[in-house]
Amino acid sequence: MAPRYRVVMVRHGESEWNLQNLFCGWYDAKLSDIGREEAYASAKMLQEAGLEFDVCHTSLLSRANDTLDVILREIGQPNLPVYKSWRLNERHYGALTGFNKLQTAQKYGAEQVQIWRRSYDIPPPPIEEDHKYYSAIVNNPKFTQELSKDEIPRTESLKTTLQRVIPYWEDVIAPQIRQGKRVLIVTHGTSLRGLVKHVQQMSDEVIVKLNLPNAIPFYYDLDENLQTVGPLRFLADEETVRREMEKVASIGK
Numbered sequence: 001m002a003p004r005y006r007v008v009m010v011r012h013g014e015s016e017w018n019l020q021n022l023f024c025g026w027y028d029a030k031l032s033d034i035g036r037e038e039a040y041a042s043a044k045m046l047q048e049a050g051l052e053f054d055v056c057h058t059s060l061l062s063r064a065n066d067t068l069d070v071i072l073r074e075i076g077q078p079n080l081p082v083y084k085s086w087r088l089n090e091r092h093y094g095a096l097t098g099f100n101k102l103q104t105a106q107k108y109g110a111e112q113v114q115i116w117r118r119s120y121d122i123p124p125p126p127i128e129e130d131h132k133y134y135s136a137i138v139n140n141p142k143f144t145q146e147l148s149k150d151e152i153p154r155t156e157s158l159k160t161t162l163q164r165v166i167p168y169w170e171d172v173i174a175p176q177i178r179q180g181k182r183v184l185i186v187t188h189g190t191s192l193r194g195l196v197k198h199v200q201q202m203s204d205e206v207i208v209k210l211n212l213p214n215a216i217p218f219y220y221d222l223d224e225n226l227q228t229v230g231p232l233r234f235l236a237d238e239e240t241v242r243r244e245m246e247k248v249a250s251i252g253k
């Protein structure tokens with residue numbers, strides 16, 4: 001089938017918690033200085049590829065929102081409609097939120113941390129009410145505007161993240177693409193892996209091996225039925241993508 005549409009996706013730039021190597025999930029960490037620079041670099045890659053957009057989607061979390069803001073300003077499209085949804089939030093890291101990934105691996109073993117980070121359907125233990133970051137998450141006004149406290153997850157696996165990401169793709173994003181809108185999605189590692197799995201119809205075994213680098217835009221060409229035409233394509237050379245993916249994969253080892 002011939003390509004008819006293109007959808008572009010970007011994982012946010014490095015956050016302050018990425019920098020400190022902390023499990024972040026629904027905690028609203030800000031972009032680090034490097035992350036902000038990465039957002040500028042990301043905009044440059046989009047510009048050099050000649051990509052422009054009609055509509056954007058992001059999560060309720062600052063690191064993704066701020067990456068998108070920088071990109072839109074830098075590509076000269078600051079006034080595009082921006083849709084924000086909790087459904088695009090990062091997966092909730094449960095009780096691991098705020099803990100250092102390397103120290104957690106030293107305590108529980110690298111294999112266990114890898115299961116929590118990358119297994120398809122094994123979530124980390126749920127966050128409890130006495131957890132240091134419980135209150136900051138369940139009382140975040142950005143979330144409570146859309147969700148009751150009981151609807152805010154206590155932990156999520158890739159599988160349960162997918163269950164909230166897919167309806168957003170099907171009900172909101174896909175209809176816009178079918179209308180011919182050029183869509184940009186700026187969000188998080190695991191919510192993007194959910195979208196990639198769904199759009200590319202990847203198996204559970206293949207998706208768990210995918211590590212998306214920060215702030216390197218990638219896109220899919222889609223046919224009229226929104227089936228992918230060709231693979232996911234990054235806007236950076238193969239060596240850079242390989243190195244950045246490896247960096248994400250090896251966190252906590």
Ligand SMILES: O=C(O)[C@H](O)COP(=O)(O)O
Nearest residue numbers: 022023024025090117189
């Ligand atoms: O929430 C986080 O800690 C990161 O954004 C994603 O981390 P991961 O690559 O360890 O899943």
